[in-house]
Amino acid sequence: MGEFASEIQIGAAGLGLQLLPAQIEQIERHVSLLLKWNARINLTAITVPAEVVEKHVLDSLAIASHLPAGRLLDAGTGAGFPGIPVRIVRPDIEVWLVDSVQKKVSFLKSALAELKLPGIQARALRLAGQPKSEGLPAFTAAVARAFAAPSDWLRLAEPYLTDGGKAFCLLGARDEAPDREGRLHRVRSTEFQLPSSGATRKLVEYALEP
Numbered sequence: 001m002g003e004f005a006s007e008i009q010i011g012a013a014g015l016g017l018q019l020l021p022a023q024i025e026q027i028e029r030h031v032s033l034l035l036k037w038n039a040r041i042n043l044t045a046i047t048v049p050a051e052v053v054e055k056h057v058l059d060s061l062a063i064a065s066h067l068p069a070g071r072l073l074d075a076g077t078g079a080g081f082p083g084i085p086v087r088i089v090r091p092d093i094e095v096w097l098v099d100s101v102q103k104k105v106s107f108l109k110s111a112l113a114e115l116k117l118p119g120i121q122a123r124a125l126r127l128a129g130q131p132k133s134e135g136l137p138a139f140t141a142a143v144a145r146a147f148a149a150p151s152d153w154l155r156l157a158e159p160y161l162t163d164g165g166k167a168f169c170l171l172g173a174r175d176e177a178p179d180r181e182g183r184l185h186r187v188r189s190t191e192f193q194l195p196s197s198g199a200t201r202k203l204v205e206y207a208l209e210p
Helices: 005-014 021-038 049-064 083-089 102-115 150-160
Strands: 070-075 093-099 120-124 139-145 161-172 184-193 200-208
Touching: 005 021, 005 049, 021 049, 021 083, 021 102, 049 083, 049 139, 049 161, 049 200, 070 083, 070 150, 083 093, 083 102, 083 120, 093 102, 102 120, 139 150, 150 161, 150 184, 150 200
Parallel strands: 070 093, 070 139, 093 120, 139 161
Antiparallel strands: 161 200, 184 200
16 A cells, blocks of 8 residues: 555544555555646646545545445546545445546546446536436436535436435535425435544435435
């Protein structure tokens, strides 16, 4: 394991996760590829490795245990967060990474090829709430990080979910989220702290009524 391994291992342990060495290596490789590509194309404004680990990787790992098994839509995935770390630690989840920026999807496809990670794919697509015409399947869950305002994201997510499917909003501690939006109603709100900075994050879970 390399230069980011210790931060990943310690940070994950702070979230109650015990990662296998192979999982840490894959996550570390994702971070290394991100930093390498970010020198050429804008994947993230966060360029300090320790901050990438905390604000992207650990933020993603914190929500992994809350997601149901099945098929996950990661909307506006950017550099692959939370989808890639989620897939690494949750092999029971099939992940679809979707982003409207072709350059970011080019990075994702290259990273997935190098990681040799099964059960995950990347698509260049601007989501418009039309899964059939967009060639997307029904999803057990959908998640977005800083993709849109909570109400806007929930309205967009609804048509992509199976009955009983879950939509997740990942927010700052003071961000507000509705109790209901369309057929989606709030079922749980969980707060967690990032291990290094102590920053509080909030994960709000919604279920789709039949």
